[in-house]
Amino acid sequence: MATLIISVLLVINALVLGLSAxxxxxxxxxxxxxxxxxxxxxxxxxxxxxxxxxxxxxxxGRWFMEEIRPFxxxxxxxxxxxxxxxxxxxRNIVYQRAKDNxxxxxxxxxxxxxxxGYEWIGHSISALNVKExxxxxxxxxxxxxxxxxxxxxxxxxSAMSYGSLSQTALQALNKGAAxxxxxxxxxxxxxxxxxxxxxxxxxxxxxxxxxxxxxKDGTFNPEIFAKNATQAQVKMIEIKLSQGAKPGHGGIxxxxxxxxxxxxxxxxxxxxxxxxxxxxxAFTTPLELVEFVQxxxxxxxxxxxxxxxxxxxxxxxMAICKAMVELDNGPDFITVDGGEGGTGAAPLEYSxxxxxxxxxxxxFVDDALTGFGLRENxxxxxxxxxxxxxxxVKNLAIGADxxxxxxxxxxxxxxxxxxxxxxxxxxxxxxxQDPKLFRGLAVPEKSERVYKFQKKTVFAAVDIMSSAGIxxxxxxxxxxxxxxxxxxxxxxxxxxxxxxxxxxxxxDNIPKCYALDLAESSARSFMPAAQLSEIDSKMHALN
Numbered sequence: 001m002a003t004l005i006i007s008v009l010l011v012i013n014a015l016v017l018g019l020s021a022x023x024x025x026x027x028x029x030x031x032x033x034x035x036x037x038x039x040x041x042x043x044x045x046x047x048x049x050x051x052x053x054x055x056x057x058x059x060x061g062r063w064f065m066e067e068i069r070p071f072x073x074x075x076x077x078x079x080x081x082x083x084x085x086x087x088x089x090x091r092n093i094v095y096q097r098a099k100d101n102x103x104x105x106x107x108x109x110x111x112x113x114x115x116x117g118y119e120w121i122g123h124s125i126s127a128l129n130v131k132e133x134x135x136x137x138x139x140x141x142x143x144x145x146x147x148x149x150x151x152x153x154x155x156x157x158s159a160m161s162y163g164s165l166s167q168t169a170l171q172a173l174n175k176g177a178a179x180x181x182x183x184x185x186x187x188x189x190x191x192x193x194x195x196x197x198x199x200x201x202x203x204x205x206x207x208x209x210x211x212x213x214x215x216k217d218g219t220f221n222p223e224i225f226a227k228n229a230t231q232a233q234v235k236m237i238e239i240k241l242s243q244g245a246k247p248g249h250g251g252i253x254x255x256x257x258x259x260x261x262x263x264x265x266x267x268x269x270x271x272x273x274x275x276x277x278x279x280x281x282a283f284t285t286p287l288e289l290v291e292f293v294q295x296x297x298x299x300x301x302x303x304x305x306x307x308x309x310x311x312x313x314x315x316x317x318m319a320i321c322k323a324m325v326e327l328d329n330g331p332d333f334i335t336v337d338g339g340e341g342g343t344g345a346a347p348l349e350y351s352x353x354x355x356x357x358x359x360x361x362x363x364f365v366d367d368a369l370t371g372f373g374l375r376e377n378x379x380x381x382x383x384x385x386x387x388x389x390x391x392x393v394k395n396l397a398i399g400a401d402x403x404x405x406x407x408x409x410x411x412x413x414x415x416x417x418x419x420x421x422x423x424x425x426x427x428x429x430x431x432x433q434d435p436k437l438f439r440g441l442a443v444p445e446k447s448e449r450v451y452k453f454q455k456k457t458v459f460a461a462v463d464i465m466s467s468a469g470i471x472x473x474x475x476x477x478x479x480x481x482x483x484x485x486x487x488x489x490x491x492x493x494x495x496x497x498x499x500x501x502x503x504x505x506x507x508d509n510i511p512k513c514y515a516l517d518l519a520e521s522s523a524r525s526f527m528p529a530a531q532l533s534e535i536d537s538k539m540h541a542l543n
Contacts, residue, residue, distance in 0.1 A: 090387040094411040097456040098449035118484045124469030143332045143377035147302030150235045153182035158404035161189025166438035174200040176450025207240040209276035211266040220282040229300035236304040244341030247310035247355040286323035306333035311361035318521035321372040338384025358384035363497035366399025371505030389460025396476040412453035
């Protein structure tokens with residue numbers, strides 16, 4: 001109560017001074033003191049916050065400090081290699097390339113090269129002249145059942161829906177994709193007019209909510225799908241099984257972002273929170289998933305169809321591979337999303353503690369496809385915190401053919417990592433549906449930044465490869481990358497992630513590290529075989 005007493009005394013003092021000749025000063029003092037007194041009385045009487053009740057007025061300073069803490073941390077305290085989820089060093093490289101500024105660094109690396117986990121590529125004495133190498137390489141996507149294959153860049157825009165991003169952000173991204181000839185993944189929110197306005201290539205993502213191809217009850221509608229999928233701008237279709245930032249959780253569109261326009265595109269009720277289910281209703285088994293892939297391929301006129309997933313239980317992906325072998329069919333591409341992937345909104349536990357990190361997931365998927373003899377017909381796309389040219393090369397070495405970037409592209413748009421994506425108050429207009437905020441994002445300028453960032457980052461990746469004597473992305477492999485695993489030991493990627501022999505999972509020569517996962521997998525269920533057998537036994541007993 002001491003603070004309350006002090007506030008009262010201040011007001012009394014002001015009243016006493018008011019009797020003097022300095023009326024003008026008195027009025028100003030009263031105007032300042034009375035609001036503070038009212039706040040102090042309110043704080044002392046309220047029961048919600050103990051700090052406010054015990055220390056009226058003064059305790060509010062704590063809330064103010066918490067509010068400005070992220071800004072103080074980022075702009076005054078944060079080091080060049082600090083800052084999460086994207087360090088200042090990588091944020092700066094995106095800004096510099098997007099603005100076509102100098103992107104070199106002075107006086108040597110600021111990274112601790114003797115720290116465990118440090119990674120590098122082994123250069124070659126017979127390095128190539130980067131001017132004699134294709135600086136915008138293309139990867140053909142489309143297996144034996146695909147009649148409209150697509151030539152993709154090695155760096156593209158990862159899945160971000162209209163709803164999670166603003167209309168001006170999507171326009172700028174798509175125009176940048178059109179300028180640079182790379183694709184723009186729509187995210188699971190459906191194809192909006194802002195994805196289509198500038199004619200950039202689209203990868204249409206189909207999530208568990210089937211937005212843009214759904215019936216009123218949320219199930220898949222093949223007629224609506226075919227109408228959208230056959231559009232010339234749609235180059236590939238991606239079935240989203242799970243997302244690295246929140247695997248097994250489904251998507252979330254907050255009510256505040258669900259405008260009538262977004263609701264119309266998605267086929268949902270406006271002004272409500274839209275939760276995508278954690279699992280698809282169009283299929284329930286690996287075999288049905290592979291059949292669904294072929295259904296979408298047929299309905300789209302033979303375009304490449306792929307799946308996107310984060311790796312959880314390895315036997316489930318093994319089960320998909322078994323179904324692909326059994327039906328002699330499968331996806332044209334697989335997008336592997338690492339647990340470090342970003343999102344507009346997710347529970348803390350999902351972002352921090354669920355889903356395999358990208359490198360482990362990608363190496364496993366590459367091994368599984370190779371072990372089942374499927375790798376030649378399937379392209380792998382890596383997604384998860386890919387910002388720099390070296391990030392691209394590392395993922396190509398592990399097994400990727402193509403890389404996607406979401407946060408890198410957002411930074412190129414002008415994102416300042418304010419960490420307000422889930423509040424609808426993004427200050428740069430990137431992740432908000434507030435017209436007062438997204439109007440500040442100028443599409444012509446920001447699209448140029450997206451284009452320049454992608455072009456210069458791909459060039460950086462090709463430049464790195466040329467220094468290692470590598471002519472094209474398909475020559476990069478696990479022998480090229482080194483990692484310091486501790487203070488005394490350095491290992492190559494092929495030692496950390498040992499390669500498997502093509503087709504070995506179809507023989508008795510199965511690597512010991514994959515034997516259990518393979519034994520647990522079944523093409524007729526995503527469930528581990530032991531649980532499946534137990535269920536079959538119980539059903540048999542009931543019958």
